[in-house]
Amino acid sequence: MTRRLRFAAALLMAATLAPTTWLGERPNLAHDDAVLRFERIAVPDSALGPFTVGGAWRITSPHFWFGSYSGLVVEDDGSLLAGSDRGWTLGFAPPDRPAIIPRFAPFLQQRKRRLVDLEALARDPEGGTVWAAYEYRNAIVRRTTDGTATPYYPPAMRRWPFNGGAEAMARLADGRFVVLAESASEAGEETHHRGLLFDGDPVEGAAAVPFAFAATDGYRPVDMALLPDGRVMVLLRRVEWRLPPGFTARLAIADPREIREGGVWRAETLATLTPPLPVDNYEGLAVESGEDGSLTLWLISDDNRMAIQRTLLMKLLWRP
Numbered sequence: 001m002t003r004r005l006r007f008a009a010a011l012l013m014a015a016t017l018a019p020t021t022w023l024g025e026r027p028n029l030a031h032d033d034a035v036l037r038f039e040r041i042a043v044p045d046s047a048l049g050p051f052t053v054g055g056a057w058r059i060t061s062p063h064f065w066f067g068s069y070s071g072l073v074v075e076d077d078g079s080l081l082a083g084s085d086r087g088w089t090l091g092f093a094p095p096d097r098p099a100i101i102p103r104f105a106p107f108l109q110q111r112k113r114r115l116v117d118l119e120a121l122a123r124d125p126e127g128g129t130v131w132a133a134y135e136y137r138n139a140i141v142r143r144t145t146d147g148t149a150t151p152y153y154p155p156a157m158r159r160w161p162f163n164g165g166a167e168a169m170a171r172l173a174d175g176r177f178v179v180l181a182e183s184a185s186e187a188g189e190e191t192h193h194r195g196l197l198f199d200g201d202p203v204e205g206a207a208a209v210p211f212a213f214a215a216t217d218g219y220r221p222v223d224m225a226l227l228p229d230g231r232v233m234v235l236l237r238r239v240e241w242r243l244p245p246g247f248t249a250r251l252a253i254a255d256p257r258e259i260r261e262g263g264v265w266r267a268e269t270l271a272t273l274t275p276p277l278p279v280d281n282y283e284g285l286a287v288e289s290g291e292d293g294s295l296t297l298w299l300i301s302d303d304n305r306m307a308i309q310r311t312l313l314m315k316l317l318w319r320p
Helices: 003-016
Strands: 037-040 052-060 069-074 080-084 088-092 103-106 118-123 130-134 139-143 149-152 166-171 177-187 190-198 208-216 220-226 232-240 246-254 268-273 282-289 295-301 311-318
Touching (some): 069 130, 069 295, 080 118, 080 282, 080 295, 118 177, 118 220, 130 166, 166 232, 177 208, 177 220, 190 220, 246 295
Parallel strands (some): 166 220
Antiparallel strands (some): 069 080, 080 088, 088 103, 118 130, 166 177, 177 190, 190 208, 220 232, 232 246, 246 268, 282 295
């Protein structure tokens, strides 16, 4: 979420809550205090478009660097790696799988070059390399399995808004990358978000084709994940401006083969997440393939470090 939206949401929340309760307070505990707690949330027994809800949990932790998750990928062992707005990652096992010790770490280790506002993660399933997109600086950082992290500021993203830049990113099977900006311009009933299709690794200086991504009804793209058939699943989020603010989300499919330079790329909506489903500020999406052809979608929410928001994890099952 952009800083402008966070600030506006904070003002609205502060108008209805005591000043000491709307900002989440966490003790500055040692970094090895890696404790996660999962509280299962009851969900209605109903279909969500083509998806089945496989579970939903609220995650809490006393760890100082917990929360504000905007990016998500699946690791080789089936664990999840979440990236936060503050530039830290959390490696953890979903609660319906064998537990592992949660791993908190900055994505970019070098203190002098630490970046914040990490909004998206992408991963090479073959080599394990992970890329992170940063909205505020419009940077992409590549981290290899030995921990070496290389930041890069693509020239094609240089003029993107610092307060609404790189928000969603996916690595395609052929090594190309798609990156979308959060900010948008009006185009009739649609909003058009800046997009780039890199013909290789952006950190290696790959050339980029500009295009626009179309969204409707006030939704903005916040994450993407590659599907086995080469298309991508796009997670879109809308802020409901009320007191206190609320959120809804959409899942849509788009085909990168339809991207044209200077053209408009559109997605097909499959489902909209609204109450009574547990809905919060979902910003992270990961897709996991099953041996039987089924897919598992994991969604994680950004709590903005506010006490009235939650870090939610939702599991959706899909057989395309």
